[in-house]
Every structure is written in C-alpha cells, then in structure tokens.
Amino acid sequence: MLSRFPLRRLDADAIRDAMLAVSGELDRQIGGPYVPYRSLSPSQVIVDEATPGAHRRSIYLQHRRTFGVSLLKVFDAPSMVFNCTRRDSTTVALQSLTLLNSDFARRRATALAARLDREVGSERDRRIARAFPLTTGREPSTAELAAAGQFLDHQPAAYPGRKDAKSRSWIDFCQMLLASNAFLYVE
Numbered sequence: 001m002l003s004r005f006p007l008r009r010l011d012a013d014a015i016r017d018a019m020l021a022v023s024g025e026l027d028r029q030i031g032g033p034y035v036p037y038r039s040l041s042p043s044q045v046i047v048d049e050a051t052p053g054a055h056r057r058s059i060y061l062q063h064r065r066t067f068g069v070s071l072l073k074v075f076d077a078p079s080m081v082f083n084c085t086r087r088d089s090t091t092v093a094l095q096s097l098t099l100l101n102s103d104f105a106r107r108r109a110t111a112l113a114a115r116l117d118r119e120v121g122s123e124r125d126r127r128i129a130r131a132f133p134l135t136t137g138r139e140p141s142t143a144e145l146a147a148a149g150q151f152l153d154h155q156p157a158a159y160p161g162r163k164d165a166k167s168r169s170w171i172d173f174c175q176m177l178l179a180s181n182a183f184l185y186v187e
Contacts, residue, residue, distance in 0.1 A: 008186050009089050012075035013058035019104075019178055020055050022134045023111035027055040034062045037069050045070050049107065074098045099179035109175035113167065116174070124152060131174065136182035148173065 010018060020026040035053040039045045047054050047061060047069060061069055074095055099105045112131070120126040128148045132140040140148065155169035162168065177183060 005187065009075075009091075009184055010186065011087060012072040015075055015184060016058045016069075016071060016104075018183070019108040020057075022115075022178070022183075023108040024115040025055045025108070025111050026057070027053060029053070029056060032060070035060050036062045043070070045073075046104070071098060071102060071104055096179065100175070105175060105178060106171070109171050109178055112174040112178070113170040116170070124149060127170070128152075128173075131177055135174075135177040136180070138182075151176075 017026065032053070035047060035051060035056055037045050038048045038051075053060065058069075058072065061072075075098075112134070115134075116127045116130055120130045125145070128140060128145060131148075132138065132144070152169055152173055155172055156165035158172075159165035159168050
C-alpha cells in the first residue's frame with residue numbers, strides 16, 4: 001500500500017504560501033487582522049504588495065462570498081457561496097498562463113533570484129544547485145543541471161542591449177522553477 005502515492009497538486013493556498021516561502025518573503029506572524037485585497041476589475045482581484053501583511057499566509061487573506069483573490073481562484077480555491085466538502089483539482093491552461101504572466105509570480109521569482117544571490121553568491125552552478133532543493137525539494141539531476149546551465153547561457157540574448165540581461169535571465173529561470181510540476185505537485 002505504501003509503494004505508490006498518487007500525484008497530487010498543492011491546494012491554491014499552499015501554492016501561494018510555498019511561493020512566498022521559497023522566495024524568502026513569507027511573513028510567519030500568527031493571528032491578527034485579515035489582509036484586505038483590491039479589485040482591479042471584476043475578474044482581477046489582487047493583494048496589493050504595499051498592504052501591511054501582504055506576504056502573510058493565505059489563511060489570513062480577506063474572503064468574501066462574491067470575490068476571491070484571482071491567483072487562488074485559478075487554482076481551485078473553494079467558493080464561499082456554497083459548502084465545500086472537498087476541493088476540486090483541475091488542470092487548465094489558465095493556471096500555467098497565470099504562473100507565467102502574473103505580477104505575483106514574477107515578483108516571487110525576482111525575490112528568489114535575489115535570495116540565491118545572497119545565499120550562495122554569483123557562481124552559476126552553486127545557484128542552480130541551491131534553487132532546485134528550495135523549489136523542488138531535491139537535488140537537480142545531471143541532465144537538469146546541464147539544461148539549466150544552457151538556459152542561463154542563452155537567455156541573456158532574449159534581452160539585447162540591456163545591462164540587466166543576466167539578472168533577468170535568473171529571474172526567468174526562477175519563474176520557470178516556480179511554474180514547474182516539481183514545484184506544484186507532491187509525489
């Protein structure tokens with residue numbers, strides 16, 4: 001019975017909290033008032049980064065019946081309108097697009113890249129070796145190490161004429177790890 005465990009995606013709250021944790025930004029304060037969100041449009045509800053407590057765990061986010069934080073809704077956060085006895089777990093293209101295009105994901109990738117620089121310096125292989133355990137919980141394989149190195153060597157060409165092309169490449173790499181199945185799923 002223990003030989004196989006079905007693949008399971010993290011819940012919406014856990015994805016947001018894990019992204020904050022690996023980026024080193026998670027506010028671990030317990031208790032206190034809820035963190036309000038802001039509605040940019042009926043379909044886009046965010047937690048403003050300037051709001052005090054914006055990096056607290058998702059359990060402390062404001063919840064209303066009519067609105068929910070967009071990132072959480074995309075990853076099947078339960079509806080507040082009906083009783084939720086079991087959370088659904090869907091896989092739709094909007095989830096991947098959200099992780100690749102949302103400001104929240106990009107900011108977490110930026111913070112993760114800065115954390116890697118602080119913790120291990122600028123040596124590429126050491127940064128890659130630190131990024132994998134933080135995001136996937138395991139060491140990178142030889143093939144992953146080679147692919148990551150190749151990506152980081154070629155990605156600066158995507159930002160021609162920019163002085164920050166190398167740092168943008170690291171942010172892209174970190175965002176790629178945060179959007180990976182190894183980060184989103186528990187095996």
